[in-house]
Amino acid sequence: MLSAISFGVRAQQDPQFTHNMFNHAFVNPGSYGLSDGITVTGIFREQWLGLKDYKNNKVAPETLLFTGDSPIKFLHGGVGVGIAQDKEAQIKNMLVKLGYSYHMNLGNAKLGIGVNANFNSKSIDKENLNPVDESDPVIMGLSATGVVVSDMSLGVFLQKPRYYIAFSSTQILETKKSSGDANGVAYYKNRRHYYLTGGHDIILPAFQGYVFTPSVFLKSDGNTFQADLNVMAKYNNKIWGGLSYRISDAISLMVGMAYKDLEIGYAYDIPTSRIAATGSHEIMARYRFKLEREKTRTGYRNTRFL
Secondary structure, three states: OHHHOOOOOOOOOOOOOOOHHHOHHHHOHHHOOOOOEEEEEEEEEEOOOOOEOOOOOEOOOEEEEEEEEEEEHHHOEEEEEEEEEEEEOOEEEEEEEEEEEEEEEEOOEEEEEEEEEEEEEEEEOHHHOOOOOOOOHHHHHOOOOOEEEEEEEEEEEEEOOOEEEEEEEEOOOOOEEEOOOOOOOOEEEOOOEEEEEEEEOEOOOOOOOEEEEEEEEEEEOOOOEEEEEEEEEEEOOOEEEEEEEEOOOEEEEEEEEEEOOEEEEEEEEEEOOOOOOOOEEEEEEEEEEEOOOOOOOOOOOOHHHO
8 A cells, every 4th residue: 555655745935045035035026116226136045054965964044035126117117136045955956037026106105016037947967866766757757957837927016115024926827847757756846935034224213313123024835824023223324133933934134234224144043843953054145226316506706706
């Protein structure tokens, strides 16, 4: 009976980040171009340091992300691009996203409705899998070069001067593609993900110069659910610190600083689960190129008033 039963194994497909409040462009195309300039963001994450395989090789997940978005006035919206390389043990994903967001003014709020196309190159290094049975049809069917799986994402993003709320869904087509074997035993299938996020800036009269921003980041793939509860304090828009709690997973400490149009942040995750690993490191950098220069006051001398 056991030999006749087959099981499907599923896991989180989208990479995970602690700096989710700086990373709307990767999960929600509705956020493209809502700022007043070209915004470029980079994040590097090393998760669960200390995980090693039977050869003592490091197999902890590593993710490198780059996103860029800009408002385009004649398109009445904005455009964006995202590139991510995500590696876990012998699995490697290279993801590219290209999209557009249409903007609408709602009073003093701005609404972005976006869509993007996703192209994900997936591959598995089967030479280092160390299978019990080398003739396993799933292992034999894996393509050495991997496959490219295309899909799409949708998102809406509502932004006001002091708060934001957004919903998006990635990999909505749940595309399935064979890994190259003739019998279709091994294949990749995208799983639809859902994201709901929101945040609010609070200014207390007793703490002049400080802005407190509680936020929440909820995510699900239809089977599992995870929530990040965050709070940050920023002083004079120059330095910040914060805490984040990822339910049943980790507590995160965040610090950062801003200089003119450049922002740099660091986060350290302390696992609260029973995974046999130390914490996770994450570095974020963001730069905003202003499209319109600030107006400077000009004057002239009139000889009548000298």
